[in-house]
Amino acid sequence: MTQNSPPLVLPAGLARTLATLQHKDQRRLDDTITRLHTVNGRLWDTEDRVRGTLLSAAQVADCKREIDQLNAERNMLAERADEVLGTLADAGCADAPLHTETLASVVDRLSVLTLRIWHSEQTAARDELARRRVPALHGQREELCAALDSLVTDVVAGRRRLPVPARFKLYGRDDVAPAEVKPSRRLDRVLAFGGLSECGKSTSAEFVRRMCGAQRLKIGFLLRQAAHREGLADPYALSARRQAELLLGELNRFAEAHVDTRLFTIESVHDDASIAELKRLMSDRLQIVYLDASFAVRVERSGTPAPAVAAKDEIKMSRGAHQVAALADHVIDNSGSIAALRARLRRIAAPPASATLRVATPYGLGLPAAVASATADFTDAVRAYGPGVRLAALTGSPGEGTWIAGWSDLDLLVVADHEVTDRVHEAVSQYRSALNGAASLGPTLVTPGELTARRLTPRLAFALYQLQQGQPALHAAPDTELPTITRDELALAAVRELPQVILTMRRLRAEAGPHSLRQLYKHLVLACRLLLREHDQWESGPNRILSAASRMPGLTAASVPSLAEISSAWRDGDTEPVLKPVTAAVDQLLAWYATQLAA
Incomplete structure (x- = not known):
């Protein structure tokens, strides 16, 4: 809606009647009517914009698509408002006279009339005809409010009944009518990073990518991809709802194309309206993370002059970047240590259970x-x-x-x-x-x-x-x-831990003697267990681990005594008979490992 345009004020009689509804219905209706009024404001602005003589054909087409989308939203919201307003009617008034339109239709007309008054008042200073119309428009609003109050009184009393609220609007041919965009079943979690300049959005997204295996994406890239796919010249000129649908559509495509990736990050969230709509579409699957830090901290981290950071802030704030904090599921104070930031990110990306x-x-x-x-x-x-x-x-x-x-x-x-x-x-x-x-x-x-x-x-x-x-x-x-x-995490951990185990085992082998049998054998078993995890084999028990490891490609079977024999020899102090086959198995594994890495 145009900046500073007026809110929609409902007539007093209707407001008093709505106060009798259950609290949850009041909240739902208030949200719906507020959004309906916002959509009407955007429709007004877009219809003004499409009349511009300097627009290209592609830009006119974009505006037409936006108008269609906003009209679809307008009808959907009106139907949703009628779901609540319809409960005011007396159920036993089937014989009462039928009114020509629903209560939400009258509220919608009141919204448009409110916008018409405001725009006329803005134009009155330079347009004499508009100035003359303003008093008449105010009179129309007073009459409409009185008529709406009277209708509500009659509907509640059962003296008037309302028509079926379904509008059955069609936009385009049936075979190309867009279905409601829903998150793909493969799109488990999306973290959306917002904040002002140099707050740490990119650093955070890269950390989540590196440590949690997330697919890192930029909102601008997703919108450009969607615009190319849909034949749009400027996706940023579309409504917030339409932008959110385009974003979700691209996220779904990425999720379907990367079936092993269940976590995605998107940055940079600079538009509070579109991210709010995306949250409505995705619910808790989308987690909005707002990174906050003082201006002084951000300037120091950026390494650029303060005016440069302030200029970038001003651009982002003009789009609503600072208002994303009020929508965020998580607000992180990123003025502290990197350890604190990463701890919060890990908890958000992979919540404990x-x-x-x-x-x-x-x-x-x-x-x-x-x-x-x-x-x-x-x-x-x-x-x-x-x-x-x-x-x-x-x-x-x-x-x-x-x-x-x-x-x-x-x-x-x-x-x-x-x-x-x-x-x-x-x-x-x-x-x-x-x-x-x-x-x-x-x-x-x-x-x-x-x-x-x-x-x-x-x-x-x-x-x-x-x-x-x-x-x-x-x-x-x-x-x-x-x-x-998860097993996948353990397999990656095995890759990180194995080098240290091999180094330790090589040192123990160089110092091999009766005193080192226990440690040497345990490191042999541990190394084999880690190698098996890399091969997605999950054995437990030393005997089974060593037996399974001997079947790895290129590694011949080693004749290692059983754990019972080795532990018995260790307790009895007679380690010589078992030390030799253990050291032979260690030598064989170390040689095989060196060959594998050299290849």
């Missing part, structure tokens, strides 16, 4: 009595700390039921607020003392924020994945939120 974890007592994990007792005491201690401790679990072999006394470690994972970490460390120290050498304890303490921001090592990600797959926890607070870990 409430985890339903299986909880088991330490005595159900196949642990020796002394180890189970010490573990139970530790669990009781951290549970007593209250909601500050969210999760405690023994990961790896205890959860898999393959823990071997004298061989296996106790890999402990604790998720706790930073404020209680000192108390958790104290409980871990008491736990280690209670074990009295019966097992080696390897604790990992992480805060909930680190998890939901997905600041995860590959091993921590795998531990979370195991818990989500049903491995038991010792303690889980209600409504514990954890990031959802």
